[in-house]
Amino acid sequence: MLFSPKNGKKSNGGNGEIIAMRALRKVYDTGAIQVEALRGIDLAVHRNEFVSIVGPSGSGKSTLLNIVGCLDVATEGSYLLDGEEVAGLDLDQLADIRNRKVGFVFQSFNLLPHITAYENVEMPLLFKGAGARERRERVETLFEQVGLGDRMHHRPVELSGGQMQRVAIARALACEPALLLADEPTGNLDTTSGKDILGLFEDLAERGHTLVLITHDMALAERTKRIVRIQDGRIVEDRPTSQAA
Amino acid sequence: MLRAGLIFKLFRRGAQIQRKRMAMTVAAIAWGTLSIVLLLSFGEGMKRSFSKGSKGLGEGIVVVWANATSKAFEGFPQGRNLRFHPDDVALVRATIPEIVSASGEMRRWGNNLSHGRKSLTKPVIGAEPEYGELRNMIPVEGGRFLNVRDETEKRRVAFVGDELAEELFGEKDPVGETLLINQVPFTVVGVLKKKIQMGMYGGPDSNVAVIPLSTFRSLFGRVYLSDMVVKAADPAENETIKKRLFEVLGAKYRFDPTDERALQMWDTHESQQVTINISLGIQIFLGVIGGLTLLIGGVGVANIMYAVVKHRTKEIGVQMALGARRSYVLGPLVLESLALTAFGGAIGVGVGYGLVRLLGFLQTKANSEALEFMGAPTFSPAIAATTVLLLGTIGFLAGYFPSRRAVAIQPAEALRYE
Ligand SMILES: Nc1ncnc2c1ncn2[C@@H]1O[C@H](COP(=O)(O)OP(=O)(O)OP(=O)(O)O)[C@@H](O)[C@H]1O
Ligand SMILES: [Mg+2]
Numbered sequence: 142m143l144f145s146p147k148n149g150k151k152s153n154g155g156n157g158e159i160i161a162m163r164a165l166r167k168v169y170d171t172g173a174i175q176v177e178a179l180r181g182i183d184l185a186v187h188r189n190e191f192v193s194i195v196g197p198s199g200s201g202k203s204t205l206l207n208i209v210g211c212l213d214v215a216t217e218g219s220y221l222l223d224g225e226e227v228a229g230l231d232l233d234q235l236a237d238i239r240n241r242k243v244g245f246v247f248q249s250f251n252l253l254p255h256i257t258a259y260e261n262v263e264m265p266l267l268f269k270g271a272g273a274r275e276r277r278e279r280v281e282t283l284f285e286q287v288g289l290g291d292r293m294h295h296r297p298v299e300l301s302g303g304q305m306q307r308v309a310i311a312r313a314l315a316c317e318p319a320l321l322l323a324d325e326p327t328g329n330l331d332t333t334s335g336k337d338i339l340g341l342f343e344d345l346a347e348r349g350h351t352l353v354l355i356t357h358d359m360a361l362a363e364r365t366k367r368i369v370r371i372q373d374g375r376i377v378e379d380r381p382t383s384q385a386a
Numbered sequence: 387m388l389r390a391g392l393i394f395k396l397f398r399r400g401a402q403i404q405r406k407r408m409a410m411t412v413a414a415i416a417w418g419t420l421s422i423v424l425l426l427s428f429g430e431g432m433k434r435s436f437s438k439g440s441k442g443l444g445e446g447i448v449v450v451w452a453n454a455t456s457k458a459f460e461g462f463p464q465g466r467n468l469r470f471h472p473d474d475v476a477l478v479r480a481t482i483p484e485i486v487s488a489s490g491e492m493r494r495w496g497n498n499l500s501h502g503r504k505s506l507t508k509p510v511i512g513a514e515p516e517y518g519e520l521r522n523m524i525p526v527e528g529g530r531f532l533n534v535r536d537e538t539e540k541r542r543v544a545f546v547g548d549e550l551a552e553e554l555f556g557e558k559d560p561v562g563e564t565l566l567i568n569q570v571p572f573t574v575v576g577v578l579k580k581k582i583q584m585g586m587y588g589g590p591d592s593n594v595a596v597i598p599l600s601t602f603r604s605l606f607g608r609v610y611l612s613d614m615v616v617k618a619a620d621p622a623e624n625e626t627i628k629k630r631l632f633e634v635l636g637a638k639y640r641f642d643p644t645d646e647r648a649l650q651m652w653d654t655h656e657s658q659q660v661t662i663n664i665s666l667g668i669q670i671f672l673g674v675i676g677g678l679t680l681l682i683g684g685v686g687v688a689n690i691m692y693a694v695v696k697h698r699t700k701e702i703g704v705q706m707a708l709g710a711r712r713s714y715v716l717g718p719l720v721l722e723s724l725a726l727t728a729f730g731g732a733i734g735v736g737v738g739y740g741l742v743r744l745l746g747f748l749q750t751k752a753n754s755e756a757l758e759f760m761g762a763p764t765f766s767p768a769i770a771a772t773t774v775l776l777l778g779t780i781g782f783l784a785g786y787f788p789s790r791r792a793v794a795i796q797p798a799e800a801l802r803y804e
Contacts, residue, residue: 212707213798232794233711239797240709251704251801256399267392268709312708 158221159320159351160186160209165218167204167374178204179215180374188319191346191384192353193362196371202355203324205371209353210243210322211235223319240268244313246323246354250305252297258308259284259293265315283311287341303334310341321345323354327361339364393717397725408722411690412730415777418683419734420741422676422773427742427763429672433665434764435582440654440661442583442591444521446621449587449652450614450631452639456647460640468639468648470611472599475514477638478616482630484623488616489517492602493588499595500566501554508550509594510567512602518545520615522581523591529561529576532598536575540600544572549592551577565595570605572597585657587613621655628653683777688784691723695788696803702792703800712793719789723782731774739765 167179178201186192194202207213208220211227214235220227223242230238239245252261262283266276284290287307297305306326313321323342327335339361346352346366354365362368366385370378452468475490492512499506517523518531523545525531536543544565551560551574560574572595583590602608618627628651636643695702702715742765792800 207798210707212801213796232796236706236709236711239707245707247801251700251707253701253704260399264705264710265708267395268705268711268714270392316709 157188158185159188159190159223160184160353161219161221162209163219165208165215165220167201167208167213168216178374179208182218182374182376184369184376186351186353188351189346189349190351190353191342191366192369193365193367194353194355194369194371195357195359195362196377200371201374202371204374206322206324206353206355209320210245211239212245236268240265240316242319244310244316244318244321246306246309246313246321246326248325248328250297250302250309250329252305252308252312254297257294257296258289258300261297261308262312262315265312269316279315280311283314287311301334302330303337306330306334306338307341310338314345319351321350321352323352325355325357327356327358335361389713393714394721396714397718397721399718407690407694408726411687411694411726411781412733414683414686414690415727415730415774415781416733416737418680418687418777419731419770419773420738421679421683423735423738423765423770424741424763425672425676425679426769427738427765429669430764430766430769433669436584436661436665439582439584440658442522442581443585443654444615444617445658446624446655447520447615447617448624448627448631448654450616451612451650452610452635453647453650455641455645457642457645459642459645462640466641468641470614470635471609472603472611474611474635474638475614478614478631478634481634482616482627484618484627484630485616486619487516487520488614489514489520490599490611491517491613491615492599492606492608492610493612494602494606494608495588497595498566498568499550499554500569501560501563504554506550506553509589510602511594511596512599512606512608513596514599517596517615520617521591523596524579524581525576526579528559529574531576532596536598537600540604541598542570542572542601543575543597545576545596546574546578547590547592547594548578548580549590550595567595567597567605584661585652585654587652624653624655680773680776684780687777687781691781691785692788695719695785695792698789699792699800699803702789703797703803706793706797706800715793716786716789719785720782723785724778727774727778727781731770731778735770735774738770 162182162184165179165182165184166177169176169178182205194205196202204213208215209222211222215228218228222238225238227235227238252258253264259280262280263276266279271279281290281293284293287310289304289307289311292300292304297308300308326342327338330338342352342354343364352365356362363382364384365382367381368378369376450470452470454468455462455464455466458464470490472490475488479485479488490513493509495509496507497510499508499510513532515531515533515537518525523531525545526548529545531545532543535541544567546554546560546565554560554565555563560577563574565572565574578591580592583592597605616627616631618624631651632643632645632649635641635649636645641648705715742763745763
């Protein structure tokens with residue numbers, strides 16, 4: 142299936158750990174005050190897992206997911222992404238890792254507003270250096286899969302919220318990432334579109350993608366297979382849900 | 387795929403966006419370039435016309451008038467009037483080796499000049515053959531200035547100013563025609579080639595008739611010169627010449643060589659220096675105005691660029707989140723500022739060049755003295771290129787530095803910008 146992640150490719154970690162974090166700390170230095178957003182996180186996520194992160198506002202969920210997705214770096218501790226140590230990499234090396242291994246879906250979609258949906262999805266493939274033909278085939282396939290084949294050449298402003306999030310998901314999947322991350326992907330959507338998007342994620346999980354998403358909605362979290370609860374920068378609960386096999 | 391190719395592709399994609407701001411940047415660069423090109427084109431034209439005009443009277447010549455003594459000397463009282471004799475020209479040439487060329491000059495006003503039924507009242511000059519070159523009286527092709535035979539044979543020939551020629555002869559070529567000076571027939575041998583003359587004594591050269599000094603003396607019965615015109619091989623020797631003139635003529639006419647009132651002199655080399663300084667001053671003035679214009683333009687461009695980048699910080703963050711390396715973001719931005727500058731600069735230079743040509747054309751049509759004196763605005767490619775480069779650099783730096791900051795932070799932070 143086109144939606145499946147790369148099959149057969151063994152992770153460098155050997156034991157199938159996509160995320161391996163140890164004693165991770167993150168301190169925001171705003172000059173006047175220092176905010177310790179993460180106070181020692183140990184977390185392991187294996188291939189094909191479907192995890193939700195929950196917790197009160199300001200507990201550090203986004204901070205954690207940003208570090209997981211290499212959008213930010215930890216202040217202290219070790220983080221292996223798909224077997225590769227991330228600490229100490231420079232900005233361009235981190236960019237390459239994000240491009241190859243991570244797909245990120247944001248609450249506010251973050252589509253580039255001046256280019257079409259098609260061009261948005263094509264962007265990571267451009268950065269990867271894919272040829273014109275590969276890009277076209279891949280982008281068209283992705284649009285088919287998210288059910289937006291007829292909206293490819295629209296600009297983001299011409300799309301509904303749910304449609305924009307579908308484009309964002311297609312974009313996140315463009316380079317067949319080892320890890321798909323989403324920070325409150327349904328937070329800006331009405332209930333129906335939210336359910337739609339969640340269905341899409343469930344579909345992806347079913348097809349073998351490794352997914353981590355942040356949510357406020359416990360009902361939604363219960364539909365994933367594992368819940369990690371964060372409070373004050375620490376993991377206070379980590380349990381499988383009823384969905385777990 | 388080549389990285390340069392990717393950056394170019396990203397540039398082309400990015401170039402679709404922010405049309406309004408891009409148009410503003412192009413307009414700012416075009417406007418700045420246009421203002422400076424025009425300003426300095428006028429400056430350059432004025433400088434050229436100044437330097438041409440200051441040479442109109444003659445380059446590096448000294449005109450000498452006999453005046454009156456202000457000091458008693460060897461038994462002569464002060465206040466004695468002095469007058470040059472035509473022989474004095476030969477005397478100063480023989481005794482002052484620095485003088486390479488010299489001519490006596492006699493002037494008479496209120497002469498009746500006529501041809502056919504046309505009749506005018508104009509000044510007439512009697513001068514020696516060297517006078518033509520000394521005073522920059524260049525003949526129009528087909529004619530000549532007075533020569534040695536005219537002088538020795540007391541010929542009745544005349545060299546006429548261009549305006550006088552037009553007034554008297556109209557469209558007709560005056561060379562070979564007969565001109566009556568106070569009813570005495572003269573043959574016109576040459577017409578003055580039009581020149582810009584800023585310095586003058588006794589009227590512009592365009593408005594006189596010049597005849598041989600010998601002819602002038604017998605025609606009008608004059609004994610004394612109005613003045614002498616002398617020239618050194620090198621204008622740096624003018625000071626020596628002036629000092630020696632006091633000594634040589636002082637010895638002949640018995641006045642104190644330190645009596646500054648005895649002789650009056652006009653050193654065009656000296657006044658040319660003044661003119662050069664004035665036109666330099668004007669150029670500096672225009673340059674300062676141009677610089678300020680450029681600064682304002684630069685601030686405008688910088689402001690736009692800065693706003694663009696500020697606005698784009700989040701978009702830069704998105705691109706980086708998708709895996710863009712720093713050069714994928716900076717490269718297209720650099721190309722963009724270069725393209726905007728090239729485009730704006732081309733418009734500014736093009737319009738500026740067109741306006742300069744148009745003004746030059748209008749000037750020749752209008753035939754106004756003031757416009758003529760202002761000089762034809764002269765387009766300078768060097769100035770245009772410098773302007774475009776400067777504005778481009780400002781625009782580039784203003785865009786480059788904030789973007790470099792945007793790509794130097796982690797995408798998580800860039801994404802927090804709204
Ligand atoms: N860039 C930053 N600079 C300084 N402090 C920050 C920054 N980002 C987050 N913080 C702080 O770190 C803590 C954790 O923030 P984070 O955004 O991770 O919380 P969250 O769990 O995602 O909350 P929410 O559910 O509201 O999105 C908060 O106290 C927040 O104020
Ligand atoms: Mg958050």
